[in-house]
Amino acid sequence: DAGITQSPRHKVTETGTPVTLRCHQTENHRYMYWYRQDPGHGLRLIHYSYGVKDTDKGEVSDGYSVSRSKTEDFLLTLESATSSQTSVYFCAITKDSNTEAFFGQGTRLTVV
Amino acid sequence: AQSVTQLGSHVSVSEGALVLLRCNYSSSVPPYLFWYVQYPNQGLQLLLKYTTGATLVKGINGFEAEFKKSETSFHLTKPSAHMSDAAEYFCAVTNPNRDDKIIFGKGTRLHILP
Numbered sequence: 601d602a603g604i605t606q607s608p609r610h611k612v613t614e615t616g617t618p619v620t621l622r623c624h625q626t627e628n629h630r631y632m633y634w635y636r637q638d639p640g641h642g643l644r645l646i647h648y649s650y651g652v653k654d655t656d657k658g659e660v661s662d663g664y665s666v667s668r669s670k671t672e673d674f675l676l677t678l679e680s681a682t683s684s685q686t687s688v689y690f691c692a693i694t695k696d697s698n699t700e701a702f703f704g705q706g707t708r709l710t711v712v
Numbered sequence: 713a714q715s716v717t718q719l720g721s722h723v724s725v726s727e728g729a730l731v732l733l734r735c736n737y738s739s740s741v742p743p744y745l746f747w748y749v750q751y752p753n754q755g756l757q758l759l760l761k762y763t764t765g766a767t768l769v770k771g772i773n774g775f776e777a778e779f780k781k782s783e784t785s786f787h788l789t790k791p792s793a794h795m796s797d798a799a800e801y802f803c804a805v806t807n808p809n810r811d812d813k814i815i816f817g818k819g820t821r822l823h824i825l826p
Binding site: 604633640641642643645648690692694697698700701702703704705706 | 721744746748753754755756757758761802804806807808809813814816817818819
């Protein structure tokens with residue numbers, strides 16, 4: 601199994617509070633992604649990174665920011681959480697942009 | 713722009729019956745195609761992939777898929793369903809252009825009836 605760890609695995613937070621999710625990889629893959637998964641919507645790309653300090657927006661980036669200061673870590677921050685951000689968040693990595701993705705176990709975030 | 717459409721958000725088959733999950737794609741260049749499986753409370757795992765070469769691709773757990781360019785399809789099949797196959801399945805597409813990302817379908821939940 602690819603070495604991808606997401607933390608925390610579960611989190612409940614209040615509306616308006618900041619939240620940071622962490623993705624850590626041990627594969628030295630260049631590309632890292634954050635997706636959210638919601639019923640009826642499948643996987644939607646939030647942000648991705650193609651190298652240290654190189655990031656770009658996905659299709660649902662509003663309300664989210666990311667940082668990648670090291671190859672192995674990719675952080676997703678919700679600056680001020682809203683109930684619409686209640687979801688399951690997945691981190692994924694790829695060696696190149698068009699190769700198969702390896703996924704973390706997911707983080708279930710509930711905003712109350 | 714690329715896209716992928718999975719026909720049927722839910723599919724039910726009896727144990728021992730043929731599994732057929734449909735995926736159609738849109739791509740301006742020859743695509744790379746993937747099927748992933750997601751078991752409850754887990755991340756996605758790669759089932760199989762097509763890049764170039766043989767159009768019939770075999771994956772894990774007895775699944776296979778055939779790339780049909782004329783039909784722009786990459787349907788997933790398994791001859792005999794097992795209860796352990798109950799999961800959500802995602803088709804995905806990308807292409808050899810290294811600037812493109814993987815695009816996922818919305819998923820098909822497979823139910824196995826005893």
